[in-house]
Amino acid sequence: MNELVNKWYRNHALIYKLLLLLGTTFFIVYLFPKTGKFRYSFEKGKPWQSETLYSPFDFAIKKSNEQINQEVELVTDKSEVYFDINSDIKRNITDSYLPKFNSVFKDSVSGFEDRVLLYSTGQNALKDLYKYGILNSVYNYEDSKDVILVENNQEIDKIQFGDLIEQNQIRPYLEKLLEQNKLEKYKDDFVSMFFNLIETNVSFNKSLTDSALEEALANVSPTRGIVSEGTLIISKGQVVEDNQFNVLNSLKSEYESQVWSSKSYNWVIVAYTLLVALALLMLLLFLRKYRASVFANNTKVTFIFFNILVMILLTTLVINYNSQYLYVVPLCILPLVLKAFFDARLGLFAHVLTVLLLGFIVPNSYEYMFLQIIAGIVTILTVSELYKRANLFISVGQITLIYIIAYFAFFVIHEGQIFTIKWSTFGLFVLGGLATLFVQPLIYIYEKLFGLVSDVSLLELSDTNTALLKELSNKAPGTFHHSLNVANLAEASANEIGANAMLARVGALYHDIGKMKNPTFFTENQSTGINPHDELSATESASVIINHVLDGIEIAKKNNLPDRVIDFIRTHHGTSTVYYFYMKGKASNEDAKEEDFKYLGPKPFSKETAILMMCDSVEAASKSLKSPTNTKINEFVENIxxxxxxxxxxxxxxxxxxxxEAIKKVLKLKLANIYHLRIEYPE
Incomplete structure (x- = not known):
C-alpha cells in the first residue's frame, strides 16, 4: 500500500495532466453535435471529385430558404383576415336618423323640397356607409384583400377590404353626395349631423386572423419531391449545378439530422472522443518535447487547456445562437494570450489545434479553418511587443484586413462573381477585430488568476518610479545605480542572443533589493569611508553578504513580485563563493570550510538568469579596474x-x-564605452 502511495505521489503531476486531458476532452465532446458528418465536400459550379453517388436511403429534397420565404410571403398575402361586425349599431343609427334630422333641419331653416331631398340623401348615405360597415381604425391592407365578416363567432359575409369604409373617407363621400344633389349650402350642418350620428361597427379580429394564417403556413411544405434509395444523384466529374446542389444539400442535411440509434450514437461519441483526445495529446507531447519548463508546471498546462476550452465554448454558443455571427468570436485572442505568457511557437501550435477541433462543428469548415489559421499566423508575425498599444491596434487592423481579403477570395471562388456578396459579413470581421482588443484586460485578469507574468506587467515593473525601486534608491543608492547599469547590460545581452530582453532588464533591476536590509555592508553604499565588516569575522561578513539573497526573496514576496522576477534574485549568484571573505577567513583559520562561504543557489536555469549572473559579476568587478584599456577590459571579462x-x-x-561568446562581446563593447576617457579640455 505504501509503495502504491509513493508511486502515486512521485507521478502525481503526470496523473494530473492525464486527468486534465480526459476532463477537457469530455467537455469538448459534450459541446460537439452528436450526429455524423457528411463525408463529401462539394461546391456549386465545380466538378464532383468523389465517386459516383447513389442515394443511400429515401429522402426529401428540401427547398432553399429563399423558396420557402417566397411561399410564406405568398401565403401571407393570400391569407384571409377576419373582422367583427356589430349589426345592432346599424339598426340603432337607422332608427335615430329621423329625430336627429328633424332637430337639425327644421321647416324654418330649409324649404320643403330641399328638406325632402336632404332627408332622402341622408338615408341613401346611411345605406351606403353601412352596406358592409365602417372600420374603427386604419389598417394597412390592399383593397383586394379578402375579408371575412364575423358576428357572434359566425361568418356572415365574405368581401374585399376595399368594400369597407374608413373614417377618413366619410367627409369626402358626404360632400360629393351633396354636390351631386346641389345641396352644398347645407354642407356644414349635414356633415356635422352625420358625424354626431354615425358610429364604427367593424373591428379587427386578431385571434381568428392569426389562427387562419398559422393554419395556412402549416401547409407550406419545406420539401419538394422525394429521392428514392438507389437513385443516381451525381456522377464523378459531373459539374454540380443548381438541381444537384439542392439535392446534395438535402442529403447532407438529412444525413446529419437523422435520429441515431443508441448503438450508432455511442460510436459517434467514441469517435469524437478519440479525435479530440488525439489533438490534445499532441499538445501535451509538444510541451514535453519543446517546452519542458511549461510541461513541468501544472498551472501553466491548465492555463493553456483552459484557454482552448473557452474559445471552443464561445464558438459553440455563437453557432447555437446564430452561425452568421461566427466570425465575431475573437479566436485570435488565443495565440495573442499564449504568446504574451509563453512564446509565439506555442501560441501558433495551440491555435492551429483549436481551429482543427472547431472544424467539426462550424459550417463551411474548410473555409473557416483556412481563414482562422491564416489570421493566427498573421497575429503571431505582427504582434511583437504587446505592451505597446499602437502595435496591438495596428495588428488588429492587419488581422481584420486578412479576414476580409480571404473571405472575398473564397466568395469569388464559390460564386464566380462579386455582385451578390454580403457586405455585412465585413462588418462582422470588424467587430471580431475590435473584440480582439479585449486581450489587454484579459491578460491582466489571467495574471491575477493564474499568477503568470506577461510583457505588459514587466513593462510596469521596469518603471524606476515604482515604490520598491524608489525605496531601493533611497536606502541603497549605490546598489540602485549598480542595478541600473546591470539592467542596461542585461538588456543589450538578451537582445544579442534572442532572449527576453524585458524580462532580463526587470530581473536585473530587482536582483539586489535584499541589500536594503543592511545597505552599508556593501561597498557601493559606503559613502562615509566606514566599513562595518572591520568589526566582524570573515564568517559573519560572508553570512551578511550571502543573506542579501534570502532577504531579497522575502522583500520581493512581501511586495507581490512575480515568481519569474524572484527567480533572478534567487539565482544571480548561483552557488558561487564569496571569495574575498573566504580568503580572509582562510588567512585567519586554515580549517575554514568553503561551504560556509558559498551562496545557497540554485544555479541559473534560463538564458535570462544566466545573463544576469554574467552582467552582475562583470559590472560589480569593473569598479576595481584601474586605468582600463581595451586589452584589460577584454581579459577582465574573459576571466570572470x-x-x-x-x-x-x-x-x-x-x-x-x-x-x-556573444554576451562577452556585448559586455566588452559596453564597458569600453563606459570607461572611454574623454580628451582633457583646456581651462
Missing part, C-alpha cells in the same frame, strides 16, 4: 565569465557557448 563556466554555474541554463 570563464570562472563561472568552469564552476558549472550555467549547466542548468538553456544557453550555449555561442550565446556566451
Amino acid at each position: 565569465i570563464s570562472k563561472q563556466v568552469e564552476s558549472g554555474q550555467f549547466l542548468n541554463a538553456d544557453i550555449t557557448f555561442k550565446d556566451i
Whole structure:
C-alpha cells in the first residue's frame, strides 16, 4: 500500500495532466453535435471529385430558404383576415336618423323640397356607409384583400377590404353626395349631423386572423419531391449545378439530422472522443518535447487547456445562437494570450489545434479553418511587443484586413462573381477585430488568476518610479545605480542572443533589493569611508553578504513580485563563493570550510538568469579596474565569465557557448564605452 502511495505521489503531476486531458476532452465532446458528418465536400459550379453517388436511403429534397420565404410571403398575402361586425349599431343609427334630422333641419331653416331631398340623401348615405360597415381604425391592407365578416363567432359575409369604409373617407363621400344633389349650402350642418350620428361597427379580429394564417403556413411544405434509395444523384466529374446542389444539400442535411440509434450514437461519441483526445495529446507531447519548463508546471498546462476550452465554448454558443455571427468570436485572442505568457511557437501550435477541433462543428469548415489559421499566423508575425498599444491596434487592423481579403477570395471562388456578396459579413470581421482588443484586460485578469507574468506587467515593473525601486534608491543608492547599469547590460545581452530582453532588464533591476536590509555592508553604499565588516569575522561578513539573497526573496514576496522576477534574485549568484571573505577567513583559520562561504543557489536555469549572473559579476568587478584599456577590459571579462563556466554555474541554463561568446562581446563593447576617457579640455 505504501509503495502504491509513493508511486502515486512521485507521478502525481503526470496523473494530473492525464486527468486534465480526459476532463477537457469530455467537455469538448459534450459541446460537439452528436450526429455524423457528411463525408463529401462539394461546391456549386465545380466538378464532383468523389465517386459516383447513389442515394443511400429515401429522402426529401428540401427547398432553399429563399423558396420557402417566397411561399410564406405568398401565403401571407393570400391569407384571409377576419373582422367583427356589430349589426345592432346599424339598426340603432337607422332608427335615430329621423329625430336627429328633424332637430337639425327644421321647416324654418330649409324649404320643403330641399328638406325632402336632404332627408332622402341622408338615408341613401346611411345605406351606403353601412352596406358592409365602417372600420374603427386604419389598417394597412390592399383593397383586394379578402375579408371575412364575423358576428357572434359566425361568418356572415365574405368581401374585399376595399368594400369597407374608413373614417377618413366619410367627409369626402358626404360632400360629393351633396354636390351631386346641389345641396352644398347645407354642407356644414349635414356633415356635422352625420358625424354626431354615425358610429364604427367593424373591428379587427386578431385571434381568428392569426389562427387562419398559422393554419395556412402549416401547409407550406419545406420539401419538394422525394429521392428514392438507389437513385443516381451525381456522377464523378459531373459539374454540380443548381438541381444537384439542392439535392446534395438535402442529403447532407438529412444525413446529419437523422435520429441515431443508441448503438450508432455511442460510436459517434467514441469517435469524437478519440479525435479530440488525439489533438490534445499532441499538445501535451509538444510541451514535453519543446517546452519542458511549461510541461513541468501544472498551472501553466491548465492555463493553456483552459484557454482552448473557452474559445471552443464561445464558438459553440455563437453557432447555437446564430452561425452568421461566427466570425465575431475573437479566436485570435488565443495565440495573442499564449504568446504574451509563453512564446509565439506555442501560441501558433495551440491555435492551429483549436481551429482543427472547431472544424467539426462550424459550417463551411474548410473555409473557416483556412481563414482562422491564416489570421493566427498573421497575429503571431505582427504582434511583437504587446505592451505597446499602437502595435496591438495596428495588428488588429492587419488581422481584420486578412479576414476580409480571404473571405472575398473564397466568395469569388464559390460564386464566380462579386455582385451578390454580403457586405455585412465585413462588418462582422470588424467587430471580431475590435473584440480582439479585449486581450489587454484579459491578460491582466489571467495574471491575477493564474499568477503568470506577461510583457505588459514587466513593462510596469521596469518603471524606476515604482515604490520598491524608489525605496531601493533611497536606502541603497549605490546598489540602485549598480542595478541600473546591470539592467542596461542585461538588456543589450538578451537582445544579442534572442532572449527576453524585458524580462532580463526587470530581473536585473530587482536582483539586489535584499541589500536594503543592511545597505552599508556593501561597498557601493559606503559613502562615509566606514566599513562595518572591520568589526566582524570573515564568517559573519560572508553570512551578511550571502543573506542579501534570502532577504531579497522575502522583500520581493512581501511586495507581490512575480515568481519569474524572484527567480533572478534567487539565482544571480548561483552557488558561487564569496571569495574575498573566504580568503580572509582562510588567512585567519586554515580549517575554514568553503561551504560556509558559498551562496545557497540554485544555479541559473534560463538564458535570462544566466545573463544576469554574467552582467552582475562583470559590472560589480569593473569598479576595481584601474586605468582600463581595451586589452584589460577584454581579459577582465574573459576571466570572470570563464570562472563561472568552469564552476558549472550555467549547466542548468538553456544557453550555449555561442550565446556566451556573444554576451562577452556585448559586455566588452559596453564597458569600453563606459570607461572611454574623454580628451582633457583646456581651462
